[in-house]
Amino acid sequence: MEWLRLSPVEWDAMRLSLRVAVWAVLLSLPLGIAVAWVLSRLDFPGRRLLDGCIHLPLVLPPVVTGYFLLLAFGRNGFIGSFLYAHFDFTLAFRWTGAVLASAVMAFPLMVRAIRLSLDNVDRGVEAAARTLGAGPVRVFFTVTMPLAVPGVITGAVLAFARSLGEFGATIMFVSNIPGQTQTLPLALYTLTQVPGGESGAMRLCIIAVIIAMVALVSSELLSRRHATALDG
Amino acid sequence: MRVKRTQGRFLVDVDFTGASSGVTALYGPSGAGKSSVIGMIAGLARPDSGRIAIGDRALFDSGRGIDLPPEKRRVGCVFQDGRLFPHLSVRSNLTYGMKLISPAERKIPLDQVIDLLGIGHLLDRNPKHLSGGEKQRAAIGRALLISPSALLMDEPLASLDPARKDELIPYIACVGREFSIPVLYVSHSLQEIRRLTDRIVFLRDGRVEQVAEC
Numbered sequence: 001m002e003w004l005r006l007s008p009v010e011w012d013a014m015r016l017s018l019r020v021a022v023w024a025v026l027l028s029l030p031l032g033i034a035v036a037w038v039l040s041r042l043d044f045p046g047r048r049l050l051d052g053c054i055h056l057p058l059v060l061p062p063v064v065t066g067y068f069l070l071l072a073f074g075r076n077g078f079i080g081s082f083l084y085a086h087f088d089f090t091l092a093f094r095w096t097g098a099v100l101a102s103a104v105m106a107f108p109l110m111v112r113a114i115r116l117s118l119d120n121v122d123r124g125v126e127a128a129a130r131t132l133g134a135g136p137v138r139v140f141f142t143v144t145m146p147l148a149v150p151g152v153i154t155g156a157v158l159a160f161a162r163s164l165g166e167f168g169a170t171i172m173f174v175s176n177i178p179g180q181t182q183t184l185p186l187a188l189y190t191l192t193q194v195p196g197g198e199s200g201a202m203r204l205c206i207i208a209v210i211i212a213m214v215a216l217v218s219s220e221l222l223s224r225r226h227a228t229a230l231d232g
Numbered sequence: 233m234r235v236k237r238t239q240g241r242f243l244v245d246v247d248f249t250g251a252s253s254g255v256t257a258l259y260g261p262s263g264a265g266k267s268s269v270i271g272m273i274a275g276l277a278r279p280d281s282g283r284i285a286i287g288d289r290a291l292f293d294s295g296r297g298i299d300l301p302p303e304k305r306r307v308g309c310v311f312q313d314g315r316l317f318p319h320l321s322v323r324s325n326l327t328y329g330m331k332l333i334s335p336a337e338r339k340i341p342l343d344q345v346i347d348l349l350g351i352g353h354l355l356d357r358n359p360k361h362l363s364g365g366e367k368q369r370a371a372i373g374r375a376l377l378i379s380p381s382a383l384l385m386d387e388p389l390a391s392l393d394p395a396r397k398d399e400l401i402p403y404i405a406c407v408g409r410e411f412s413i414p415v416l417y418v419s420h421s422l423q424e425i426r427r428l429t430d431r432i433v434f435l436r437d438g439r440v441e442q443v444a445e446c
Contacts, residue, residue, distance in 0.1 A: 128315040130302040131274050132329030133378055142328075146319045 006207075010200055012179045013187035014207055016095060020183055021163035024102035025156050028110060032155060036114035037140070057169075058108040066172025069101055073173070097174035098181050102166045106159035113158055117151020118144065149226050157219035161212055184208060254408050255415045257425040260435030266418045269435070270386045273416070274309050275302035286381045286414070306333075308375030308413075312387040314367040316359035322370050323355040329378035339379040340411055348410060349373050349403055365396040369403060376407065383407070383415045389424060401427050 006014070039051055057065045073080040074092045083089045091097035121144055129139045145152075167185045174181040176190065188204040191197035260266050271277035273284055275291065278299065284292040291305050292298060308329075316325050326345070330338060346352050349369040359367060368388050375383055385404065389397045405428055408415040419425050425432060434441040 122315070124311065124313065125315050125317060127274075127276050127302070128309065128311065129317070129328070130276070131305070131307060131309040132374065133303050133306070133332040134328075135301070135303050138332075143317060143319075 004203065006203055007200060009178055009182075010187060010204060010207075013182055013184045013204065016098075016179075016182065017164055017184035018211070020095060020098045020102055020166075021160050023099045024106060024163040025110075025159050027099065028103040028107055028159065029152075029156060032107060032110040032159075033114055033145075033152065036111045036118055036155075037144075039111070040115050040118040054111055055108045057105050062105060062166070062168025063172050065104060066101060066169035069097075069104065069169060069173040073097065073100065091174075093174050093177065093181060095174070095181055098166075098170050098183060101169040101173045102163035103159075105166050105169050106162035109162055110155040110159040113155035114148065114151045117148040117154075120151075121147045150223050153219050153222050153226070157215050160215055164208065164211060255405070255417050255429035255431065257429050257432045258416060258418045258435060259422060259425055259432050260420065260441075262420055264435040265438040266420070266435055267386055268438075270309070270384050270416070270418055273305075273382070273384055274307050275300060275305050289381065303332075306378060306381050308378055308380030308383045310368065310371045310375050310383070310385045310388045312390045314359070314364075314371045316362075316367055316370055316374070318359055320359075321355065322351065322357050322359060322362070325359065325370055326351075326355075326373050326377055329374060333378060337379060338377075340376050342377060345373045345376050348406065363396070364392045365400050368392070368400055372403065372407060376411065376413075380413060383413050385415065385417045387418055387420070389419070389421075397424065404428060 035050075035054060039047065039054075070092065071077050073083075075081060075084055075090055080090065080092060083091070091100055125147075126139050126143055129143045130136070134142065164183075165185060166183065167189070170181065170183060171186055176182050176186045178187075182190065184204055184207065188201050188208075191201040191204065258266050258269060268277060272279050273291070279292060279294070281294040282292070283290060283295065286307070290296070290298050291300050291307070316322075317328065320328065326342065330342065346355070349372060351366065351369050351373060354362060354366055354370065359370065362370065372385075372388070388404070389400055392400065401424070404415075404417070407413070417425065417428060430445055432444050434444065
């Protein structure tokens with residue numbers, strides 16, 4: 001079983017990937033819920049444009065998205081230079097940049113799932129809550145959100161899985177620096193490029209499968225617990 | 233109330249005064265604008281112009297620029313499909329609106345409502361496991377517990393079978409009397425209405441055809 005032992009580089013890659021994926025999901029979830037709500041409930045000029053922009057990362061080659069991120073958030077980019085000049089903060093070639101890349105790539109999947117469940121929330125029940133004295137914000141937190149929980153769970157898990165698999169945008173935006181930005185897929189790719197890297201690559205594959213399975217099963221358990229809670 | 237509202241090519245132009253307590257029925261064939269009227273009183277639909285008031289409290293007055301949002305109107309609504317919160321128990325459904333008003337304003341006690349509607353044994357159940365009649369009783373209780381200044385009922389019996397209807401009508405009849413709240417009861421069944429009240433507003437094609445005490 002000696003060959004199953006992870007090397008320090010592989011450990012780093014796994015930990016980094018998990019950290020990046022968790023942060024990407026946590027940071028984009030509030031925005032994802034907000035955007036999904038806007039798309040589901042509001043009708044305004046430019047709604048289709050917003051919808052299209054959010055879906056862009058899903059259809060663009062990831063490398064293109066990564067390049068855009070580099071142009072915008074690189075140290076010389078229009079947002080990146082501002083952040084660097086005023087907050088001494090940079091995303092390029094840092095793990096935080098990998099978080100941004102993963103979040104952007106996973107965002108359309110997250111929004112789609114949440115929006116779908118928001119569309120399914122009965123507007124009549126929300127209206128009933130209004131007549132009972134609840135303002136729009138209270139209705140959102142006490143009626144809409146609890147009923148949309150399954151979609152939020154699905155969206156978060158999809159985004160998490162997508163983040164773990166992020167390759168193109170990440171390597172373009174933050175490069176492939178071991179211990180800094182070398183996530184699991186990047187490490188796996190690197191290992192296959194060097195002689196004798198096959199066993200390492202296989203170990204990372206197995207880890208990727210395990211993480212994905214754990215994420216899937218836990219989302220299934222969460223949804224089922226929510227369903228039984230609804231059953232009372 | 234007196235309101236006008238255009239919905240596409242359909243014009244609702246209604247002017248009537250309900251009884252200050254007890255049941256007033258709003259009768260008309262489907263498409264007469266009954267539900268629009270309810271929606272406008274509840275604040276869920278906006279009239280183009282007119283005035284809606286309960287007593288001397290204006291809910292909507294286009295002349296004076298008054299348009300209270302539904303949560304400020306304190307108008308209890310019972311809908312055809314119940315619209316109980318599926319993620320809450322019957323008890324939490326009942327107290328949802330009650331908890332949003334200050335205890336001093338709660339004129340209708342929880343225990344009395346539960347007794348009157350006979351829903352004591354259902355409190356810990358999920359709405360999904362209630363029969364149609366039980367759902368509507370819970371919905372009536374939920375609307376009563378905000379101590380409303382009026383109670384609107386939009387075909388609350390329409391989705392029930394005849395036996396359930398018979399079971400529910402006495403509850404509705406006593407609600408208005410017991411708490412002396414004006415009740416506006418919408419239905420397309422005269423038979424149903426006759427058992428509840430003799431004060432009927434006839435609606436046709438978005439207009440009041442007749443107000444009758446029969």
